[in-house]
Amino acid sequence: MSAILWDPASCYTACRAWGSMYGDVRKKMELESRRGLLGWLAVVSSAGTFAVLVYRFGHWANRWRFPLIGIPLRAVYFLGFYLVQIWTGISVQAYSRIGKRFVILNHTCIFVVAERIGDDCTVCQGVTVGNIRGSKQLPVLGHNVFLEPGCKVLGSVTIGDNVVVRANSLVLSDVPSDSMAVGNPARVRPLTEDERAQLLGSAPLNGLVNGQANGQANGQA
């Protein structure tokens, strides 16, 4: 009983929007290797989390068919959406269906409207996921897709599971599962076993979990 009262993840079916937010914040804390109350505060007060919160609210508000509730909720959503756009430069439209643990790292120049985005997807600054102007075809992204800063995924593109799109790449054609897209226009190559493990493990920033990488990176031995 207490778990249901206090653990938002277990309330997932009761209130999908807020349960998802719990996962989003946890995943972002994991990726930025933040811990404790201060880390939670830093993540919750960050622009990316705010944008995801407004997206979750908007997606939930769009499901209300009864106009007396739905219209005021959508009005509140659009206010929040435009404030987020102005303040943080993040535009994640409520139309797209985004899975659990969606993380926006950093802010500015992010435009995401997709048909479907799977679980565990991560978006960095400067990323565009959307239609080609004049067409209504939107991308479909699988689970565990990492979009590095500045990459663009445009048009009726299907991206499989466990995919990394490297920074500044332009993806205009389908990407199979377990692969990496790099280049402008993007060429696809399969992920190595090592890279796949690192992507799936969502290794925190600077490898605080695998301490060897951490020491090496910091020059501390």
Add this chain to the structure above:
Amino acid sequence: MTMSQDPTRDPPVPSMGSSSPPPALTLWGLIRSDIRRKQEHYVLVQRFFNKYVKVLAQHGTAAVVVYRLGHWAVTRQSRLARVLAIAFYTCLAVPVRWISRVVIDPRVPIGPGFVIHNFSAVYIDAERIGDNFTVNQGVTVGPDFRRNGRPVIGSNVFLGAGAAILGSVEVGDNVVVAANALVVKPPGTNCLVAGVPGMILMRNLPPDYLTHVPAHHRG
């Protein structure tokens, strides 16, 4: 192992700022070196307005000054001083981050002469960065999707608009990264890198590569 010790690479060329023990500049000295260097970049019109009003009013300058304050704050020895300084820095950093969209981790040590020319979508989180570091808009220096290491950047490095240096990459001295390039492999020193993924377009870059004005543009 640093880039300059790797025998397969070009021999290191001593750069302007890389005299072996870097002079320990004060906070004010660092900020002054940044602003001086930015003032020098207005090579064509050296008027009072450009040199003082324009440089001091730019978003990039504000971001650099606030970063300097933040680095000074996190390197305080006494705990009380550190907490107070970080609190003061945060009060300045949050509005400046909102306005300029420049995010620089205050723990990154950056040498004197750090210039941000334009101001949006800049994210800098490196291991360490040398002197005379120049950044344009949309630049990302940080960990990649593996999140197991951050770049190390030498002196006199220029990053064009939208350039990204990701992962544990060692970039040597006197490197120019072209606009929208992605650097994921160590390019060595004295070179021009461009493309996604980055390729070396020119080695043995002349030191005046960026400031050189071709003959048909002179006078």
